[in-house]
Ligand code: DGT
């Protein structure tokens with residue numbers, strides 16, 4: 001079919017940052033299958049295929065109606081033959097056999113298990129898999145070398161693979177704010193990531209911290225972490241110092257903001273006043289403990305970079321990727337979580353809010369709950 005203006009299907013915009021994508025939508029069964037295909041492709045080292053499935057899934061997540069036939073998908077951007085076959089199969093059989101087969105394959109199961117360890121990416125997991133690692137206990141082999149992140153990840157594996165609920169996140173927020181305000185009472189602290197997009201659970205809790213006076217931010221993370229450690233609530237952390245790499249060269253994956261990647265011992269609500277809460281390295285069964293391990297990211301951004309850092313840390317990952325792709329392809333501007341750069345004029349373009357950044361890019365503002373691309 002030739003798309004025309006009256007055809008609602010032809011109005012799906014090509015970039016995810018031009019669309020509104022809520023957490024809940026009408027085509028979850030199909031997008032679940034496509035997300036599995038995307039993950040499996042990433043596990044096989046095929047980033048391009050993975051991105052193709054992610055893009056198709058993202059388009060379907062933004063549709064305001066449930067697909068009734070594969071015909072309806074034929075006009076949709078990014079929904080090629082493979083995606084249409086998945087849609088057809090699910091509409092006819094209620095299941096995608098390819099996704100089912102992948103999920104139960106040994107490679108997928110192992111890659112899922114191993115990449116579920118904090119500090120383990122696809123490449124490491126793949127190497128271990130090739131070396132014969134099939135279970136977590138196989139990592140006790142002295143030939144397998146774990147770095148300190150991975151050791152901590154393994155030690156807290158069960159807790160860290162337990163979803164962080166919104167209630168957990170709110171208690172972490174209380175703990176983080178209570179700590180940081182001791183040192184600087186008028187800091188701006190924002191919970192970012194999935195929880196800012198309205199998710200009810202997540203894999204970690206992300207915070208962005210700023211203050212108009214840069215001096216107020218200096219040494220702050222270290223003081224905060226020391227304090228939490230003195231409360232016996234710090235299980236592990238790594239600090240990344242602020243780096244002054246040329247701003248426009250930074251990708252969103254590795255920005256130059258000062259960051260603390262931590263694992264906190266979050267006391268359970270009913271026991272937060274008891275004295276048995278100090279973890280002391282005792283990793284007994286979660287139910288027997290008065291706390292759970294939670295991954296927490298604390299990011300410090302200079303005040304003038306705050307809107308960019310907020311936009312960069314609110315996600316989703318695909319929304320971020322699309323924002324950068326749109327900026328570069330359509331506007332010849334380079335966007336990251338430090339700023340927006342005009343590469344031709346060799347200058348940065350300031351902004352004081354997320355709304356202003358969208359407007360500078362010629363995009364309609366998309367509030368965080370609609371960035372679940
Ligand atoms: P979750 O935690 O799995 O429920 O989902 P999200 O959406 O909170 O994902 P998360 O926590 O991995 O990342 C939140 C956003 O922050 C995401 O858009 C990507 C961005 N982000 C994560 N890690 C980094 C990093 O090291 N540097 C930068 N610049 N951005 C990051």
Ligand code: MG
Pocket residue numbers: 193194195202203204205206
């Ligand atoms: Mg997160």
